[in-house]
Amino acid sequence: EGEPIPEVKAPEGPKGVINVPQRLLMGPGPANANPRVLAAQCLPLLGHMHPPFFKIMDEIQAGLRYLFQTESKYTCLMSGTGHAGMEACISNLLEPGETFVVGDKGIWGLRVADIGERFGAKVVHLKKDAGHTFSYDELKEAVEKHKPAALFLCQGDSSTGVHQNLSGLGELCHKNGTLLIIDTVCTLGGVPFFADAWGIDAMYSGSQKVIGAPPGASPLFFSQRAVDKLKSRKTKPISFCWDLNLVGDYWGWYNSRSYHHTGMVSTWYAMREALAVIGEDGLENLWEKHQRLHNELWAGLKEMGLEPFVEDPAERLVTVNCIKVPPGVDWKAVIDYAMDTYNLEIWGGLGQTVGKIWRVGIMGYNATPGNVELVLAAFREALKKQGKLPD
Numbered sequence: 001e002g003e004p005i006p007e008v009k010a011p012e013g014p015k016g017v018i019n020v021p022q023r024l025l026m027g028p029g030p031a032n033a034n035p036r037v038l039a040a041q042c043l044p045l046l047g048h049m050h051p052p053f054f055k056i057m058d059e060i061q062a063g064l065r066y067l068f069q070t071e072s073k074y075t076c077l078m079s080g081t082g083h084a085g086m087e088a089c090i091s092n093l094l095e096p097g098e099t100f101v102v103g104d105k106g107i108w109g110l111r112v113a114d115i116g117e118r119f120g121a122k123v124v125h126l127k128k129d130a131g132h133t134f135s136y137d138e139l140k141e142a143v144e145k146h147k148p149a150a151l152f153l154c155q156g157d158s159s160t161g162v163h164q165n166l167s168g169l170g171e172l173c174h175k176n177g178t179l180l181i182i183d184t185v186c187t188l189g190g191v192p193f194f195a196d197a198w199g200i201d202a203m204y205s206g207s208q209k210v211i212g213a214p215p216g217a218s219p220l221f222f223s224q225r226a227v228d229k230l231k232s233r234k235t236k237p238i239s240f241c242w243d244l245n246l247v248g249d250y251w252g253w254y255n256s257r258s259y260h261h262t263g264m265v266s267t268w269y270a271m272r273e274a275l276a277v278i279g280e281d282g283l284e285n286l287w288e289k290h291q292r293l294h295n296e297l298w299a300g301l302k303e304m305g306l307e308p309f310v311e312d313p314a315e316r317l318v319t320v321n322c323i324k325v326p327p328g329v330d331w332k333a334v335i336d337y338a339m340d341t342y343n344l345e346i347w348g349g350l351g352q353t354v355g356k357i358w359r360v361g362i363m364g365y366n367a368t369p370g371n372v373e374l375v376l377a378a379f380r381e382a383l384k385k386q387g388k389l390p391d
């Protein structure tokens with residue numbers, strides 16, 4: 001006699017073959033993935049502890065070293081989206097009670113401050129109004145005053161469209177016994193980033209923006225100083241899932257390999273391929289292309305009388321472009337027009353910028369002159385429809 005078997009309920013789930021519309025994703029992310037990268041996900045599964053899979057992991061790490069511009073062996077993909085890397089950096093590098101200075105100039109700083117508090121850090125909020133970044137002197141004052149265990153900054157805040165200048169911060173942090181943690185989710189590959197030369201200690205990113213892969217892998221970098229901190233913790237990292245003593249061991253950081261969780265086999269094939277494409281394109285070419293298309297976008301928007309949300313061009317992010325909604329314009333109608341007419345995603349604000357801006361991403365595989373032209377055409381036509389531009 002086993003357990004009683006009741007009548008099986010009829011399936012209510014998906015029926016037939018999945019059907020997905022083709023959309024051009026020119027919002028803050030995800031961007032469309034390169035088809036070559038998507039195709040890699042269809043390759044046969046390997047076991048996550050099979051030597052041919054370890055070889056692919058080695059290739060990924062070499063690709064990440066190029067992308068991060070580092071010699072550090074401590075690179076890997078966290079299994080998850082950008083938030084996985086975010087939590088991994090915070091939970092591994094801060095012990096409960098330690099001071100954590102968080103540069104908060106948009107939603108990502110706010111979120112990192114929240115996560116820092118959840119992991120027990122003593123968070124010091126450095127606040128900036130939306131559309132502005134921190135000066136070196138402001139950061140110097142905060143680091144020298146608080147001598148924090150870590151300083152967090154987001155290189156490109158996709159909620160406000162600002163680009164934080166990172167120069168001199170590595171040296172400043174190192175002089176004060178502080179680890180420098182950087183978010184590059186919407187910038188890596190699109191703007192210069194030099195993990196070693198800039199003295200970065202930890203960095204996380206996302207697969208689904210400039211890198212041109214589907215969401216689900218968070219590229220991560222630790223410096224030797226970061227690993228030294230991890231190894232000298234008095235307490236275990238609170239999260240088992242993100243514990244880089246263990247995850248790092250799966251990635252061969254400590255000269256062995258043991259099982260921690262099942263590697264995301266197909267997702268990592270895609271990342272391997274995306275990193276190959278980045279290597280073939282070359283970082284300098286990618287940076288130049290993103291800057292050039294950003295300039296083209298703004299030349300067209302300015303002709304329509306539209307203005308950047310970020311006033312100082314030196315603080316303006318090239319990958320996620322924030323455009324002020326002029327008074328009297330129905331911002332939602334513009335977004336709807338682009339989607340209804342062209343299957344084109346343009347997005348509104350996030351957090352404190354909702355209703356104030358549109359966001360246009362020019363990232364990775366989607367960074368082409370034709371896509372920029374289409375975005376401009378959608379804006380032009382939608383504004384004409386509202387009588388805000390002459391016919």
Ligand code: PMP
Nearest residue numbers: 081082083108156158185186206
């Ligand atoms: N940081 C930045 C700057 C981002 O743009 C995003 C995603 N929009 C994230 C972090 C979070 O990444 P994810 O949604 O992949 O978890």
